[in-house]
Amino acid sequence: MCLALAGNTAAQSVNSDFWAATDALGRKVREYGETGERKKDKFVAMFYWTWHIYDMPPGSQVNNTTEILREHPEAIRSFDDPAWNNPGRYYWEQPLFGYYKTTDPWVLRKHAEMLADAGIDVVFFDCTNLTLTWKESYDVLMEVWSEALKDGVKAPKIAFMLPFGSPEYGGPQLHMLYEDIYKPGRHRELWFVWKGKPCIMARPEDLGDTPEDREIADFFTFRPGQPDYVNGPQRKDNWGWLELYPQNGYAPLPEGGYEEVPVGVAQNACFASGGRFCSFNEPETFGRNFSMLKGFDPRVDGYLYGWNFQEQWNRALELDPELVFVTGWNEYIAGRVADWPPHRPYYMGFPDQYDWNCSRDIEPNAGWGDKGDVYYLQLVDNIRKFKGMTPPEKASAPQTIKIGKADGWDDVAPYFASYKGNTMHRRHKGYGGNVYENNSGRNDIVGAKVARDADNVYFYVETADKLTPATDRNWMMLLIDVDRDKTTGWNGYDLIVNRTSPHGKKAVIEKNVGGRWEWEAVGESKFAVNGNKLELAIAKQLMNLTGDDVDIEFKWNDNMQENGNIMDFYVNGDTAPGGRFNYVYTTK
Secondary structure (H helix, E strand, O other), X not given: OOOEEOOOEEOOOOOHHHEEOEOXXXXXXXXXXXXXXXXXXXXXXXXXXXXXXXXXXXXXXXXXXXXXXXXOHHHHHOOOOHHHOOOEEEEOOOXXXXXXXXXXXXXXXXXXXHHHHXXXXXXXXXXXXXXXXXXXHHHHHHHHHHHHHHOOOOOOEEEEEOOOOOHHHHHHHHHHHHHHHHOOOXXXXXXXXXXOEEEEEOOHHHOOOOHHHHHHHHHOEEOOEEOOOOOXXXXXXXXXXXXXXXXXXXXXXXXXXXXXXXXXXXXXXXXXXXXXXXXXXXXXXXOOOXXXXXXXXXXXXXXXXXXXXXXXXXXXXXXXXXXXXXXXXXXXXXXXXXXXXXOOOOOOEXXXXXXXXXXOXXXXXXXXXXXXXXXXXXXXXXXXXXXXXXXXXXXXXXOOOOOOOOOOOOOXXXXXXXXXXXXXXXXXXXXXXXXXXXXOOOOOEEEEEEEEOOOEEEEEEEEOOOOOOOOOOOOOEXXXXXXXXXXXXXXXXXXXXXXXXXXXXXXXXXXXXXXXXXXXXXXXXXXXXXXXXXXXXXXXXXXXXXXXXXXXXXXXXXXXXOOOOOOHHHHOOEXXXXXXXXXXXXXX
């Protein structure tokens, strides 16, 4: 979907291939020059959990396993230790958006954008337990993601993963999903189609031989999930969801190669268990810091660097399948069991999630501070390498802009598009009695442009509706990385405009001091608002730019709430582009 600029200027749709990012560890996400052209028919799937919906009993609370064990490390040795006495649900860490429910439209819209920006094509919902399909969640998600599509978000398609080997569960689920979604054609625009039919990770033999069952069997492309981490595919149509390195290729293609390869952040397995399931809290489990080729990362914060995840991606890139299946996005729940797996007790078992290292969620979390998104950006980097990228549009010729009328931008390129419709407010019940509210959405940024001449660099931004008064706090801030170097400035941003409210027809330009959220005024800018359009001019001299070339990164932000916290760009107000991404304007 294209957004139209006033003045009959054609706008591009949002394409995150044109964006740059550097994570908190200093790792720069690769760009077009490193990946080459976008490849044909390459897909990435993400395991996604919709079962965050249950109300907790009165008096219970959310318990953070990492925090409990930091204060009471001895508690891991006893299921009955007093540290576990608080009734409620256990999480390995708090998600960045709080202990949310997957019926929260605000969160689901954020997920749609973040997954689209990463290049995720489809999410598979976890329905591998009993006959549970979590209809309450998927109904809301389909509504929210369908609206996101209308706003220009390339929201992922959806599909379901059903039980691995239980016809008493898989058969009823196939009937429920077919009757509720597929037969009536609900949200067809979100169906993931594979080999000509909607895809489902289920076993066709879980159906019977009735006319209705034969109808369902003929409707889907079935790709039964393989549960085990070490035995590889057991049938030609298996797809994997998690394996030990080196992962197998799944569903061999007639012409050679494979349909699918799984990639995991970590695995709840260890050498002592023969690579099979174990409690994630057993010694030397294959956590985030593990590599089959290098061993365990010796750094205290080795869990941040993703040795396991990268090794798995390297294997997928080597096999180069049609589809990579990534585990996972947002499980977070750390189930606590007295004896799991049976006959291998280790004090107590945390089967699927445990702590900062022994967990496998990519969705940014709140516990790691400004490093809470390192796995998200590692994901982006590898997807770009796997899929290739779209070449960026070249900058148009130099042009002098007369600030004040917003009518000289028609021939300026490129157009930096941003999502419309994402300043919705939040009020929704989460876990532990939390009611999450966020009313920071204000000016809905939909696009921007940059121009230059011999003396100035000109910036233009437009919003969906008329701009609010410039006296508003943190109103329409422009952050600029003039040297494209994260080691200079605050998270790389050397200049900021509008952190201090404009006065008259002048916007205040400030330079970063010492890499912290400290700024000092260094100049002013011509500045004008015309309805939903804002434009300003910054002297090249203030940007330390010499010569004719300009090579910068920049972003617009409206209504930042937590000054100095870069993770705020994922959460509050509106940011274009989202999160840690930047637009790139270059004449080189």
